[in-house]
Amino acid sequence: MNSPAAPATGPVHEDLARLSLVDHHCHGVITADLAPETFQSLITEGDVWPASGITPFDSPVGIAIRRHCAPLLDLPRHAPPTEYLARRAELGWREVSRRFLADAGTDVFCVDTGYRPDRLTTPAELAAVAGRPAAVAYEVVRLEAVAEALAAEGVEPDEYASLFADAAREAIEERGAVAVKSVAAYRTGFDLDPSRPSDADVTEAARRWLASGRTGGTTAVAEEGPHTRPRLDEPVLVRHLLWTAVDLGLPLQLHTGFGDNDIRMHRVDPTRLTDWLHLTSGTIPVLLLHCWPYQRQAAYLATVFEQVYFDLGLTLHHVGPVRARAILEEALEITPFRKLLHSSDAYGIAEFHHLGALAFRRGLAGLLQDRVDADELSLPDALRIAVWTGRDNACRVYGLSP
Numbered sequence: 001m002n003s004p005a006a007p008a009t010g011p012v013h014e015d016l017a018r019l020s021l022v023d024h025h026c027h028g029v030i031t032a033d034l035a036p037e038t039f040q041s042l043i044t045e046g047d048v049w050p051a052s053g054i055t056p057f058d059s060p061v062g063i064a065i066r067r068h069c070a071p072l073l074d075l076p077r078h079a080p081p082t083e084y085l086a087r088r089a090e091l092g093w094r095e096v097s098r099r100f101l102a103d104a105g106t107d108v109f110c111v112d113t114g115y116r117p118d119r120l121t122t123p124a125e126l127a128a129v130a131g132r133p134a135a136v137a138y139e140v141v142r143l144e145a146v147a148e149a150l151a152a153e154g155v156e157p158d159e160y161a162s163l164f165a166d167a168a169r170e171a172i173e174e175r176g177a178v179a180v181k182s183v184a185a186y187r188t189g190f191d192l193d194p195s196r197p198s199d200a201d202v203t204e205a206a207r208r209w210l211a212s213g214r215t216g217g218t219t220a221v222a223e224e225g226p227h228t229r230p231r232l233d234e235p236v237l238v239r240h241l242l243w244t245a246v247d248l249g250l251p252l253q254l255h256t257g258f259g260d261n262d263i264r265m266h267r268v269d270p271t272r273l274t275d276w277l278h279l280t281s282g283t284i285p286v287l288l289l290h291c292w293p294y295q296r297q298a299a300y301l302a303t304v305f306e307q308v309y310f311d312l313g314l315t316l317h318h319v320g321p322v323r324a325r326a327i328l329e330e331a332l333e334i335t336p337f338r339k340l341l342h343s344s345d346a347y348g349i350a351e352f353h354h355l356g357a358l359a360f361r362r363g364l365a366g367l368l369q370d371r372v373d374a375d376e377l378s379l380p381d382a383l384r385i386a387v388w389t390g391r392d393n394a395c396r397v398y399g400l401s402p
């Protein structure tokens, strides 16, 4: 049996290593050279510990960066963090990003443009960085950002519902978006009344929310400087947002599980969406993102609900290539093979577009190859599962041509 982290051999490994991936949920890279502290804050979902001298490099993802990213910057494997950061600064963000994105072997990016505290590449810029001729990017519209922009412009409570839907439709059309996204997990979690709120309830909730002046999300817009926006965390309006997604008709990406400490982890178990999934059955595809530590719950939902799909974005690079296989094995215990997709959920640094792809390819190839070697799976079936998961499932859900 191949060691999961070592370069492994066998036809499934070779096929997956060559496969042009669809990264169905990611973000752009920061278009600036990063101070060491900024880079280190970007490689953790947690707080940093600067006074201790211990950095976020001392974590599974930090070890994975030193092992698997350092060689692409012409450094030895396991290069120390200081050398890594110095070499990164020497090469500059554009060359660093080019190397990682070229090596990731991803040709389709679905880019969530809703979270932008930094100046990031646009979807088209992200696709162009690697210089891969076939690379394309599509946009994913974050619905909370649409609602918050509407509130910032000023809206009457009784017009909120219709103007929000209009603004979302306009954003989708203008940007040629292939999906919408919600961060309801961050705002209320999934302990929501699953039913569609009445018009009167939405108007009343909009009145409360607009009058509350609650602020939270800071948005740095290069031309305007940082400013604050209302933060959509009103439970009826979050519920309304999810139902608006159903009306919009595009696939809905939903953050679940792993995220920074703004999450209340016990409220973002995707099985808490079960009643809502019953009510929305037969409508839009729902894509559960990240999922850890609820990958088995997500797998269950994807198995029993026709409209549910999921991925392990963010999770696979944070656990690193060694552990990625175990997470993928749990994700695939009972799941129909058309339901799991690849994403990196990389944000800000191209190391994560690269590591996400690497962990996915190696983890999936390792588990499929072993099943082929044990004669529990035929080679043609293994190759088909690899291509479906890395590319074709996303193409089917989003209507993209492979």
Ligand SMILES: [Zn+2]
Pocket (backbone or CB within 6 Å): 025, 026, 027, 112, 345
């Ligand atoms: Zn994301």
